[in-house]
Amino acid sequence: MQNDKKQLVTMEDVAQAAGVSRMTVSRALRDEGLVTEETRKRILAVVEKMNYVPDQMAGSLSTKRSGFIATLVPSINNVHYGKMVQALTDQLESTGLQILLGHTDYSQQREELLVESLLKRRPEAIALPFDGHSKRTVTLLKNAQIPVVQLWEVPAKPIDYTIGFSNEKVSRSMTEELIGLGYKNIAFLCETNDEWTRGSARRAGFKHAMENAGLSAHRMIRFGTPPMTIKDGHFVGSNLHQYYDDIDCVFCVSDAPAFGVISGLKQSGINVPDDIGVAGFGDFEVSRYTDPTISTVKFDAAEVGRLAADLIVKLIDPTQAKQPTSKRLKITVTNCMRESTRQL
């Protein structure tokens, strides 16, 4: 059963064992119908017996179709990106396409390196988050001659296709919602060095909403590096008065720090929402079950993966010359107000 060391079974081995040529084996394994049912059976039996596993790299070299879809995320260790990748993979599965995954760690330099190394595998399309790209990254992407799908944020000048929403806009909307509740001295909590993350767009949205309402947006608390954790939020919550002493609400760049802020405040004897309101971003599952439940900006990360998969499948379908109608796909985002904020 186990074959000789050192050498994997090739199609030629199977062909010889079955008494046919390589091509017949190749056909029997792919194009249903071009081979006599009898020989096909014989071949499949040999394949089974010899435990032959085709070498897809060799096949791809011939067909010029790698079967890979390159996918980048800022971090794998994050619910949203995990969900997105899982949805993308699942949606792609029936097509035989495989994901080639990389994480940028929120670094443009890493992104550039990653894009280059992924392109060496000749992916048929690439989906990656847009938080600004290096010049070389853009050049590489444009020269790859494959569909490029930028995710999450909508770039001012898209390379090709985009799926996501305007973080500036939804952040502005949530801020307006908080202002509508009566909050005036709202602080925004985000990371330091968030320039190349969606955090900066959310920060901008907060600022615009505050200024439009004639309020001051100076209560900007910046702490830690992306991605902000519960621990980071907890520290800030435990020392909130150190930052600004008149805060009536904290809008956090993500639900993780929001959860931490609440636990930090609670530990300091400050009640949410009675004393201070707290809002997050991303609707983590925990936000629906903690006490108080957390007001947050809600969207379905899996939807991004599904849309990306569907789009890509259409784009690389050789029989389908038409381009999909829309190059700008949007996903639904809503403000989800819960117990951590209240009408003043």
Next chain:
Amino acid sequence: MQNDKKQLVTMEDVAQAAGVSRMTVSRALRDEGLVTEETRKRILAVVEKMNYVPDQMAGSLSTKRSGFIATLVPSINNVHYGKMVQALTDQLESTGLQILLGHTDYSQQREELLVESLLKRRPEAIALPFDGHSKRTVTLLKNAQIPVVQLWEVPAKPIDYTIGFSNEKVSRSMTEELIGLGYKNIAFLCETNDEWTRGSARRAGFKHAMENAGLSAHRMIRFGTPPMTIKDGHFVGSNLHQYYDDIDCVFCVSDAPAFGVISGLKQSGINVPDDIGVAGFGDFEVSRYTDPTISTVKFDAAEVGRLAADLIVKLIDPTQAKQPTSKRLKITVTNCMRESTRQL
């Protein structure tokens, strides 16, 4: 700058443009030193100008080294596996090895399909969780002629290398710890259909510890499908008396349901730990900051990834004929007792 449609730049194109042969280009791009500094510079300039990106598939076909490490996880959308994959990827990065990722969704059938499709890419090693494999999966793995690393659980009959810990043992240890606190009517909360997950080993550990202490292990609450969520736990917590009315402690298969159980109990007016104790498994970050903080079984998922990466790098190093000393790597697991349980 952008080159003609349809056709990617090949090494031959670069060679012609630089006035040398393909081999010289190939050398200039890889073996530092076999090429005159002058020609190398000229070649690199052309590469830059033409935006040449080597085709690694073609290279791999020649060298018989794909540069891929196949990695399976039950689910990408899970902190532990996310951390593991991220650590593995990071640790592998300097070697140029790339991860080929797949998720089994806790299904042996999916695992089998996945293993087969990943092996077509000729990975140089494969790391996958052990929760039992189908017969064919084992055959495929054994015939692949690459190092196989089974993760998380330690199989009775390992295929090759293993990294992890005995879930039965650590679950037993936590149960003993709970018994030591004075809990007697402990319930174990896990999924239905957990036969092929580590949940079943944890269940067994709980049972053994209870029986060894002369206590009854019949309070077995099974709900939902793997992986258990906060929501699942919340439902069970909200209806705990429906299951057994004399429970004094709930040991959950993961921190997610533990968090949910606590929130469900709280909502029903039952206090943790005053009325009932709750313990989890996995030490999620939220467990350290919620109120009450959650007692849990703690281990470092990233460590699994790092160990796997180091092991694999050694195993596939062509210059290193020696096998690593140990085929059984263990990771540290501890009981981490916090506020959700108390001394009775």
Next chain:
DNA sequence: TTGTAGGCGTTATCAC
């Protein structure tokens, strides 16, 4: 329905 020849883009090997 099956087989033969040639090529996919790269690297190993052996000349020069």
Next chain:
DNA sequence: GTGATAACGCCTACAA
């Protein structure tokens, strides 16, 4: 130090 030639394992194209 550089180049010609022959693989690598499969598939396309064409012939039988």
